[in-house]
């Protein structure tokens with residue numbers, strides 16, 4: 549059997565796929581209520597369904613939400629020790645790009661054999677990818693790098709993941725001698741607006757375990773996300789003609805300001821990192837009569853999350869005492885939970901990923917995401933889904949870039965994952 553490695557032709561195809569996909573505008577829209585949030589995401593989904601069909605996935609379809617599902621049937625011969633025993637494995641990436649940075653008119657720029665140093669972007673002289681801000685740049689000397697021209701994002705988040713999965717499917721087709729179990733592929737919409745799994749039918753997908761290819765650095769496996777809630781503070785004041793307001797007017801804007809001002813300075817996203825929790829007042833709007841403050845609450849454990857929410861309630865209580873005439877309410881809503889809670893229930897899915905990374909001669913780096921992923925939500929919907937690197941750097945910015953070599957390694961690690969599952973199943977450790 550051929551060793552799992554992309555050859556020069558495979559890499560060329562991987563690059564061509566990636567360049568093709570990033571030029572399709574798939575920006576999602578935070579304010580849209582429809583699904584998908586933007587119809588244009590389907591433009592890429594349609595291309596992917598067609599390409600999957602061309603690669604032999606006869607059941608490839610795009611549904612009304614813009615999700616693409618496809619199967620690479622298992623190919624183990626009847627006598628194989630793992631035949632009938634390998635769990636169906638899902639490979640997942642998202643087609644949409646971040647809503648806050650221009651995603652239309654991407655002009656990808658390819659640097660072959662990167663020599664080191666800062667990278668100036670041709671479309672905007674103010675945009676320079678600096679070594680000082682990108683500690684991974686020196687790790688990529690000699691690689692093929694891809695960036696935008698500095699006027700748009702690149703969209704490696706997550707079209708790198710999409711291209712890697714497509715290349716894994718293409719590689720399996722090219723190497724029928726590579727034994728693998730059933731593989732399900734999913735490309736989802738609206739990940740960037742937190743709705744990537746809203747219509748994801750886990751039962752119809754039918755995978756036992758899955759992996760998203762949506763991370764960043766080579767060898768990184770992410771099995772932890774934040775526990776996330778949102779909180780809404782509503783202040784109701786009392787408006788009176790300001791000329792005759794003495795002793796009567798209660799200004800909701802001042803009440804809200806007092807709440808924001810009292811938030812401890814070491815609780816904020818701009819003052820925290822690593823495993824530290826935060827409380828983030830990200831949207832304040834209103835008037836004298838009524839003011840709303842929206843908060844994000846984030847922590848790696850539910851205990852820390854609830855402690856921050858209690859802090860918010862305490863602060864609101866203090867401000868209520870200062871403005872007895874105002875009516876202040878706090879409403880907390882659950883967003884998602886740390887997927888580590890779920891993965892701990894069946895850690896095989898993670899062990900396989902680590903083993904696959906080691907087979908590339910790399911030491912796996914386990915990382916916690918200061919955010920959420922579709923995989924976190926899927927894990928709570930019953931499909932355990934850790935996240936594998938896709939290679940992209942400086943996500944969501946016009947200085948986004950990616951190394952083709954890291955993308956190729958991500959594609960290879962996905963193939964190794966499939967192989968490790970076969971071996972474990974043959975040894976009776978698959979299920």
Ligand SMILES: [Zn+2]
Pocket residue numbers: 642705706739762
């Ligand atoms: Zn992403």
